[in-house]
Amino acid sequence: MIEIKNLHKSYPMGKESLHVLKGLDLLIKEGEFVSIMGSSGSGKSTLLNIVGLLDIHDEGEYYLNNELIQNLNEKKAAVLRNKFLGFVFQSFNLITYKTALENVAMPLYYKGVSRKERQVTALEYLEKVGLKEWANHLPSELSGGQKQRVAIARALVTKPKVILADEPTGALDSTTSHSVMEMLKEINAEGMTVFVITHEEDIAEQTDRIVRLKDGVIISDELVKKTVNA
Amino acid sequence: MFDIGRWQEIFQSIGKNKLRTFLGAFTVALGIFIFTVLFGMGNGLKNTFDKFFSDDATNTIFVRAGNTSKAYKGFKEGRRIQFENEDLELLKKELGTRIEYLSARVYKGVQARYQDESGTYTVRSVHPQHQFIEKTIIDKGRFVDENDIRNKTRVICIGRLVEKDLFKNGNALGKFLELDNVVYKVVGVFSDAGGDREERNIYAPVSTIQLIYKNTSDIDQIAMTFNKDIGMSGAQKMVSDITKILKEKHFIARDDRSALFIRSVAEDYEQNMQLANVLQMIVLWIGIGTLFAGAISIGNIMVFVVKERTKELGIRKALGATPGSIVGLILQESIFITAIAGYVGILIAMFALSQMGNSLEDYFITNPEVNTSTIIWATIILIFVGALAGYIPAKRAASIKPVVALSED
Numbered sequence: 001m002i003e004i005k006n007l008h009k010s011y012p013m014g015k016e017s018l019h020v021l022k023g024l025d026l027l028i029k030e031g032e033f034v035s036i037m038g039s040s041g042s043g044k045s046t047l048l049n050i051v052g053l054l055d056i057h058d059e060g061e062y063y064l065n066n067e068l069i070q071n072l073n074e075k076k077a078a079v080l081r082n083k084f085l086g087f088v089f090q091s092f093n094l095i096t097y098k099t100a101l102e103n104v105a106m107p108l109y110y111k112g113v114s115r116k117e118r119q120v121t122a123l124e125y126l127e128k129v130g131l132k133e134w135a136n137h138l139p140s141e142l143s144g145g146q147k148q149r150v151a152i153a154r155a156l157v158t159k160p161k162v163i164l165a166d167e168p169t170g171a172l173d174s175t176t177s178h179s180v181m182e183m184l185k186e187i188n189a190e191g192m193t194v195f196v197i198t199h200e201e202d203i204a205e206q207t208d209r210i211v212r213l214k215d216g217v218i219i220s221d222e223l224v225k226k227t228v229n230a
Numbered sequence: 231m232f233d234i235g236r237w238q239e240i241f242q243s244i245g246k247n248k249l250r251t252f253l254g255a256f257t258v259a260l261g262i263f264i265f266t267v268l269f270g271m272g273n274g275l276k277n278t279f280d281k282f283f284s285d286d287a288t289n290t291i292f293v294r295a296g297n298t299s300k301a302y303k304g305f306k307e308g309r310r311i312q313f314e315n316e317d318l319e320l321l322k323k324e325l326g327t328r329i330e331y332l333s334a335r336v337y338k339g340v341q342a343r344y345q346d347e348s349g350t351y352t353v354r355s356v357h358p359q360h361q362f363i364e365k366t367i368i369d370k371g372r373f374v375d376e377n378d379i380r381n382k383t384r385v386i387c388i389g390r391l392v393e394k395d396l397f398k399n400g401n402a403l404g405k406f407l408e409l410d411n412v413v414y415k416v417v418g419v420f421s422d423a424g425g426d427r428e429e430r431n432i433y434a435p436v437s438t439i440q441l442i443y444k445n446t447s448d449i450d451q452i453a454m455t456f457n458k459d460i461g462m463s464g465a466q467k468m469v470s471d472i473t474k475i476l477k478e479k480h481f482i483a484r485d486d487r488s489a490l491f492i493r494s495v496a497e498d499y500e501q502n503m504q505l506a507n508v509l510q511m512i513v514l515w516i517g518i519g520t521l522f523a524g525a526i527s528i529g530n531i532m533v534f535v536v537k538e539r540t541k542e543l544g545i546r547k548a549l550g551a552t553p554g555s556i557v558g559l560i561l562q563e564s565i566f567i568t569a570i571a572g573y574v575g576i577l578i579a580m581f582a583l584s585q586m587g588n589s590l591e592d593y594f595i596t597n598p599e600v601n602t603s604t605i606i607w608a609t610i611i612l613i614f615v616g617a618l619a620g621y622i623p624a625k626r627a628a629s630i631k632p633v634v635a636l637s638e639d
Contacts, residue, residue, distance in 0.1 A: 049633045052548070054548060054633040054636070055631065074553045075553060078550050078553070079550065079552065081548060081550050082549065082550020083550075093541070093544075095545060096542075106546070106549050109235050110546070110549055110550035110555065111550065115235060158550070
């Protein structure tokens with residue numbers, strides 16, 4: 001689903017340039033539940049941005065759904081994002097003046113879905129995250145966990161191939177974090193590839209595979225041993 | 231443009247951001263208001279000139295002959311041009327209803343005598359319509375009439391001052407006056423707003439004078455007024471037609487400038503209209519300047535709006551909004567606000583102009599107004615301005631990388 005070969009990325013910092021990603025190789029197959037672990041500055045967010053087509057890599061190859069990503073213009077990137085990717089952000093990134101339903105329906109608008117169908121589908125996904133009753137509330141009227149659930153519904157509504165979650169629990173307390181992770185697990189169980197970025201060990205451990213990143217290189221890539229809890 | 235979803239987005243955005251929408255709209259409305267009012271006043275200025283020249287000034291055209299300055303069609307230069315009765319007929323035939331009144335003028339300096347009193351006067355022999363061309367006011371009796379022309383009667387209509395000079399405040403009407411030893415009956419006394427000189431003239435039928443003096447059909451001058459319906463541009467055309475007709479008839483080179491002299495209000499009018507046009511151009515440029523100031527401030531506001539919405543636009547991009555759809559969204563909102571605000575501005579300005587009416591007449595502004603074509607143009611300018619004001623920030627918004635936009639707070 002996602003294949004990265006010798007990926008490099010640097011940011012210009014005045015006259016110097018900051019080499020953030022120093023040749024990454026990564027293969028994520030369809031249906032995997034992967035977490036990228038790393039402290040801040042390790043390059044994990046940059047990796048997510050490149051995978052999410054929000055940023056462009058300098059060197060190396062990136063295949064999304066077996067398609068080589070290169071010479072990507074904004075328009076093409078937008079279409080690919082809409083088609084293949086769903087985003088869940090740490091700060092939710094809901095549009096403040098739109099209701100939960102309108103927020104969820106927005107990707108469908110850009111997909112070109114008719115208004116009526118947008119409403120129906122968006123409501124369906126809100127129901128899935130347990131917020132049907134909150135459909136007409138503004139984000140400011142929702143709790144952090146509810147906001148993130150709306151964001152998840154929004155990420156799912158276009159039926160993407162990959163869910164990219166950037167510190168999805170970063171702004172939530174542990175109980176709410178747990179329920180959000182449970183929701184991501186469910187989504188994964190339904191067959192969707194989920195790609196989580198986190199710096200919290202216990203969040204990473206809930207995924208199937210942990211890729212550790214330090215100073216722009218992968219230092220370990222291992223499957224999580226599932227301990228069966230009593 | 232007809233995407234309902236897009237319109238919903240716009241109305242939502244406007245509804246959530248009332249203050250900035252109001253400020254932007256207010257700026258545009260003010261700009262358009264000032265533009266329209268200035269333009270209307272420019273028109274008012276023009277109206278004043280128009281009125282000045284069509285009401286107060288006369289619509290007279292005087293044609294006088296001179297000497298040719300160029301050899302033409304076998305005629306030598308320096309030839310004297312002489313008008314005759316047939317020239318009058320020719321003009322009447324060629325110009326038709328464009329002529330309101332038409333008369334010949336033949337001038338004779340005469341020695342006038344009544345009993346013991348005598349003096350030197352000018353006889354201006356004319357056709358009856360001359361009364362209306364010169365706006366001669368009949369105090370007593372009558373002016374020269376068609377009968378006089380036909381019968382070549384020896385009648386005269388004398389100026390108020392002629393009566394005063396020769397009849398010593400007595401009544402001249404019905405008396406007989408001797409001009410160059412020929413006796414004429416006084417049938418009328420006139421006065422003229424033109425002043426003393428005019429009131430020392432004596433009017434006689436043109437046919438009578440032509441008969442008495444050598445029996446020619448010579449004419450010194452042709453006087454006429456044009457039909458006011460043809461307007462000033464029509465008058466200008468008419469003057470050039472008269473020139474053409476007479477030059478052809480008398481074998482005068484087209485570029486000969488000394489053989490024919492035509493004096494008409496149309497030429498003065500043209501000069502003054504040029505002045506009015508220059509003034510209106512100045513006013514127009516001030517208006518356009520104001521409009522652009524409005525556009526720049528709308529642009530400014532849109533830059534701010536885009537800045538404020540950077541994160542939102544970043545989210546939209548992450549969700550699959552193409553740069554084109556972002557540009558379209560911002561642009562459409564900008565054009566929409568500009569068009570509505572501009573229209574309100576135009577309406578208020580038109581109301582203001584109509585209220586102003588003729589109260590500024592003392593300042594040379596008569597009936598300030600804007601016509602439909604100006605409004606159409608203003609609308610086009612508005613949409614253009616709105617597009618311009620929205621485009622640059624929209625383009626910028628669309629080119630911001632989503633990752634940068636999302637990290638914004």
